[in-house]
Amino acid sequence: MLASLFAASGRADDKAAERMSNDRPDRPLQMPPASSETKEAFDDFDRFARRGAWERASKALYAIPEAQAARFVDGPDGFIISVARKRRSVLSALSSEGQAAYRLFYDSDAKKLLDQAEGATEQATLERLFSSYFLTSVGDNAADRLGDLYYERGEFDRAADCWLALLRERPDSELPPALTTVKAALALARAGRRSELEALRAEMGERYADEVVTIAGRKAKAGVHLGRIAAESGPAADAGPASSAGGGPAPELAEAVAAAWQVKFAASVTAGMTPVELSQWEATSFSGAVPATAVEGQTLFANYLGHVFAVDLASGKLLWRSASFHNLEQATTQGQSQMIETNRFAILAASGRVWTLGRDVKDPNYQAEFRLACRRAENGDLVWQSSDLSDYAGIDFVGPPLLARDTLFIAGKSSTSTSSMYGGGGQDGQPRQYVLAIRPRDGKLLWKTEVGIFREGERYYWYYGPRETNPQPRLLYRAGSVYVDTHSGILARLDADSGAVDWGYGYETDPSQSQSRFIIIFDEMPQAAPSTACSGPLLLGDLVLIKGLKSDRICAIDPDRMKLAWERPIAKSARLLGVDDATLYLGGPELAALDLKGRSLRWTAPLPGGCHDGRLLVRRDGLWQLTPRGIFEVDPQTGRVRRIFRGQDTGAEGGDLILTDRLLVAISNRTISAYPRRPPGAEKIAREGTGSPRMRGAE
Template identity: 25%
Template sequence: MLRMSAHFNFFQLKSVCSHLFTCVALCASLSMEKPLCAQIIFAQPVAAAEAITVGDVGTSPHKMPGFSISVDEKKLNLLDDYERYIRHQMWEKALSTLKELAETKSTSPLLPTTDGFLVDAEHRIWLAITSLPAEGREAFRLFFDGKANKQFEEISSESGFFDPKVISKAKNIYSQYFLTSVGDDVAELLGNDAFERGEFALAAHYWKSILDHHPDSNLPEIDLNVKLALALIRSHQLELADANIQLIAQQFPDKKIMMGGRSIDPVSYLQSLITEKPVKSRNSVEQPDTSFALLKQSVNLQQTKSKPKWKLSFLDKSVVQAIMNSQSNYYGRRKSYITFVPPMAVDSKRAYFNFYGVCFGVDLQSGKLVWRNSKFQTLGTHFNNYSFHQSTCLQQYHISVSSDYVLATMIPQKEMNHYRARYRLMAYHKETGKELWTSNIGNESFISKPLVDGDHIYIISHTQNNKLLTLNSLSLKTGKKEWSIPLGTVVAGTSSSGMPLMPVPILQKKGDNLLVLTNNGALFEIAIPSKTVNWVFRYPYKASQQNQNYYYAAIKEEIELHTNGQMIRDQGLVYFKEAGANEVFALDLVAKKVIWKRPVKVSAQIVGIDQNNVYLLSKELEAIDRKTHQLNWSVSLPIAAGGLSALIAPKEVLVFTSRGIFEISKTNGDINRIYRGSDLTSLGGAIDFCNDLVICVSNQSVTAYPVASKLSPDNSDTEKSVP
C-alpha cells in the first residue's frame, strides 16, 4: 500500500498535468496560421434581486457595524487557512489544518459564513467539509477513513445505540468525518435518535444530509426520503414536506415500503398526515402571527352618523396639561408623548391596554372598564418629574394576554421618579386585574414584549448600565427564571437627556425555534430544546452616538409616529424591517439567503402582507411586490400618531388616521371612502378587528365600531373624496 504522502503526490501530479494540458492546447491554438478573431461577449445583466451584497464587500458578519457577537478568532483563522489550501488544491495541508481545527477548543459557539450569517461552529466546519470538490473528498477519505471506522466500531459495540454517551460520540464523528464511508450510517443513527426525542427538524437535517452528500450510500433511498418527509411534517415544514412527497411519487412510482409490519404506499400515507393536525414536539406550542390582521372578507362599517358600539376615554385632562408642560420644561417634546398610542392585547371577551404603566381591561361587548391597576390622573404628577423623562422609553411599554394572565412591562408607578428606573414584568389576573407577581431578576430591565408559550414566557432583558442582551425563559405561574441565553452586545443610541437608548427586540416562535429580531442589526434563530443559537443573520446598522436631539429641534417622523421594527413570516420566508433602519429584507429561512432587500423610509413600518404585496405605513401607505420588490403603489395619508397598523382585507386596506378610517384599494392605492367615526379630536392610531368589531385605539380613547352584515347596503353618507 502506498504511503499517505504518495497519495497526495499523486493528486498534485494530476492537478499539474491538467494545467499543463490546458497550456499546451492554448499554445497550439496561438500557433495556428489563421489569425484569431476578437470576440465580444455580452453578459446578461444580473437581476437586482439576485445580486445581493449584505454590508460592505468582504466584511465578515461579526465585523459589521451594529450588534456585536463574539467569534472564535483562532478557529476563524484556521478555517481561512483551510479554505485557502482547498482553493490551491493543497490537500495534505488542508486536511492537517482541518484536524487541528476540530481539535481546537472553542471560545465561542459561532463562526461566520460568506453570506452574512453566523452559524454553530461545528456546523460551519461541517459546511466547509461538505463543500470539498471531488478530488478533495477522495483525499478526505484516505486521510480520515481509518480513524472514523475505528470510532464507529467502538460505539457500535457499546450497549444501547440511544445512550447519551454514544450519541455524543456519534455527533463528533458526524461533524468531523461525515464524508468518510461511515458518515451516512452515523447520520442515520443521529436522525433516528433526534426523531425519537421529538426534535423533528434536527432529524430532517441528518437524513437530508445523507441524500445530499452520500449518493453512494447503501441505505435505501426511498426509506430516507420517507423518513425525511415524515420529519418535515412533524416539524410543521409542510411546503418542504409536500415537495419531498412529490419527489417520492416521481422517482419511486408504485413502490411500497414496510411500516409497522405491513406494506403501505408511502405517498398516500404521507399525504394523509399533511391533512391531519400535525403532531407537536414536547416543547412546541404553535404561535400564530398576530403582528397584523389579515381578514377573509371585506369590512363594511355601519353609517358614520350612528354612534359607535362604545367608546372609552383614558386621557385625563390633568395628564394632558402635564404632557404639555413637560414639552417645554423637561424635554418631553423629544419623546412625543402627545402622539403615543397605548399597546393593546385582545382575547375573546376583553381588550387590555398599557398606558404608561396604567393597565386596564375593557369589555368588548359593552365597552365598560372591567378593571385597572391605577387611576389615570395619577400619571400627571410623574410627567412633572425629570427622572421620569430620563428613564422612560415609550417602546418598552408592552402588554400580552394568555390563559388567565395579562402580562405587562412597565416602570411601576412607585418607581417612576427613581433615577434610571428599571422596566419590570408584572402579571395580573385577566378577570379581576389582581396583581399576581412581579418578576425581579437581579438588576435586569425587560425591553421586549413577553411571548407566552404554554407555561413559559420568553422575554429579552439587559442589566442596567450594561448593553448585553439576554433571552430569558420564565415561569408563567411564578415569573421566576428557568434558563437564559446571552445573545450579544447592542450599539445603543442616545436619548435627548443623554441616557442610553436600548433597542426593543421582537420575538416570534414557530415549532421548536424562536426568531429574535434585535432591531440592532441582527436576526437570531434560537433552538429552544437545546437552548442554543442555530444561526444569526447580520446586516449593517447605524446608531447615533451623539446627542444632537435638542428639545427645541424638529421632531423626526419616526419619533412622532413611534415607528417599531416588525417581522412577518410566511411560506418559509421572513419579511422584516428594523426600527431606525432604511431597508426592508426578504429572507429565505430554509436556504439561509437574502431573496431581496429594498430601501424604504426610516419612519416606515411593516403592517401586513398578502399574496402579492408587503405593506408599509408611515405618513403614506406603500405596497411593495413580494416577488419583484418593486413599488406597486403608494398613497399619502393624514397619519399623525403612533400605533402604526392596518386591516388587510381581500380587496382593501383599512387605516385609522387623524381624519377617520381610510379604505384604500389594494389594486391601485386609490382611496375608496373615508369613515369619519366619532373620535374626531384624536390624532388617529391603531386599528384591529375582533368579534365583529373594528377597534380603534387613538392617543386619547378606545372606540369600537360594529361591522355591517354582507347584505347591508353601501353607506350613502360615507365620504368618497380624497382629503
C-alpha cells in the same frame, strides 16, 4: 411621494450583493464570535487541504476546542453559522482522496464515541459525532440515531436536518436511502416545511418509488408513503390573510354612527390640573402615549404607561385597574418622562392571564429596567413579576412578548453598567442581546440564549423634544423555531424547545456608534421628523420577510434552505404592515403597496400624520388606519381613500385599531372608543341588495 418611500439606494448591483460579516467592527450587533484561534484553524485547514496535506489539515480542524462549537463564524451569502456547522460543511466539501485520508485518521475515534453513545450522554455524544465526525464510516449511523432521538422528542426541524444531511452529503452511506427519504419527509411534514417536502418528493420520489419501506408499522412502497405524508400534511402553505384583523365582513362605518362606549383615560390624568400643569403635561412624551392593548374573549386589556386596566367590550365598563391614572401627573413634574420610551410598554392576554411589560415611570433612574409581570385576567391580581425572580436579575426586557406552544418568549438585554455606558471595559463590557423562554403560569425560566453582543452605546435624550426610536427586537414563531429580528442588523433563528441558535442572517443597517451619547434637546430647536416604529417579521408562504429599523432593504429569507430569496431597496422610514399572496403593505411617511411578483410599487396613499406607528387593520377587502382626522378606509387595490369616518377620536394623535366580532375599537392617546362594526340597518340593506356598489367586495 415615490421619492420619500422608495428612495433609490444609489448602490451598484455588485455592491448591493455584498453581505455583512459578523466581524465587521462597525456592525451594531455581533453574534457570539468564535475565537481568533478557531478562525485561524479554518484558514489553516483550507491552506493544507489545497496542498493535499490531509493529516495536517485534519489536525488543524480538530485543534478547535469543543467549547467553540456553539460560537459563530461567517457562512455563505450573509448567513452566520455555528462552528459545528462550518466544520461539517468544510469536511463534506473534501475531495474523495481527502475523505479517504480523513477516515483513516479519525474512524477509530468516531467508533469509540459511538460505543459510548448510551444512557444520559447519548444525545450529547451523537451531537458531537454529527458535528465533528459526520464523514467517518460511522458518522451516518450517528446522524440517523440522532434524527430518531430528535423526532421522538418532537424536535422535527432538527430531525429533518439530520436525515437531509444523510441524503445530500453522504451518498456513500449504506443506510437504505428510501427509508431515510421517508423519515425526512415525515419530519418535514411535522415541522411544517411543506415546500421542502414537495421538493424532496419530486427529487427522491421517482428514484425510490418502488422500494418497499416499513415505518411506524406500515409496510408500503416509498412512493405510497410519500404520497400519504404529503396528503396528510395538507395543502401547500399560503400567505393567508394580510393580517389577523378578524374574519367576517369588513367594518362599514358612517358619520352618523356614534361610539357604543368610550373610556377617557387621558381626562382622568389631566383632571384638576392648573393651566401651567396642563401645559407641562402636554409638552411631555407621556401625553402622546397610546396604550398597548390586547383582547381575550369579551375583555379588552390595556397597559397605559404601566397602569394596567381591563374593560368589558360589551358595555365599556372598567372592570379593574392596577393604579389610578392621575398618579402619572407626579412623573411629569419630576422631569424624567422625556427619558422613557413610551412605546416599550406592552401587553399580551391569553388563557385567563395577562402579561405586561413596563416600569415605574416615577422612578428617577432613567436606566431603570423594564419588568415582565403576570396578572389574573378576572381581577388584575398579580401572579408573578420578573423583579421578584432571581433568574431575571440584570435583564432589561425589550420588545413585546410572544406566546406559542404554552411558552412565553421575549427578548431582553443585559443592563448597561456605568463604566460601559461611557465606553469603558471594551467589548466584554458591552451589553448582551438575549432571547428567553418562560413558563407563563409561574415565570419559571426555561432557557436563556445569548444572541449577540452590542457594540453600540445607548442614546439618552434630555430634556425636551422627540426621541429617536431605539431598536426593539420583534419575535416570530414558525414550525418549532423562534425568529428574532434584533433590528440591529441580525435576524436569528432559535430552536423553540432548547433555545439553541441555528443561524443568523446579517442584513445591512446603520453603522454603530462606539460610545453612548447624551443629546440635549431644547424646545426652541426645530422639531425632528416622526420616527418609524419597528416592524415584526412577516410570513409569506415559506419565506420570512424582514425590514430592519435602520435598514434600507426588505429581505425575503428562505429559512429552511438558508438562502436569501430576494431583497429590494426601500427607504429607511418604511415598515412592514401586512402581506398576502400578491401584495406587501408598507407604512412610513405614507401608506403603500408593493407588488410581490415584480416587486414594484403599486400605489402610495398619504394620510394625515403619516403611517409611522400604530396598529392598522390590514385585510384583503380594505385597510383602515386611525389618524388625527378620523378613521381612513383605503382600497387595497388602488390606494384610493374610500371614506373617512370622523368619530369621537378626532384631534388625537392616531393610534391602534382592533376589530372584534361586533366592534371596531379605536385606541388613541386620549381615549378608547368602540364603534359598531356595522351601522344599524346595514344587515337589512345587505340582504336587500341595495348597498353601495363600492362595498360589495367587502361584504
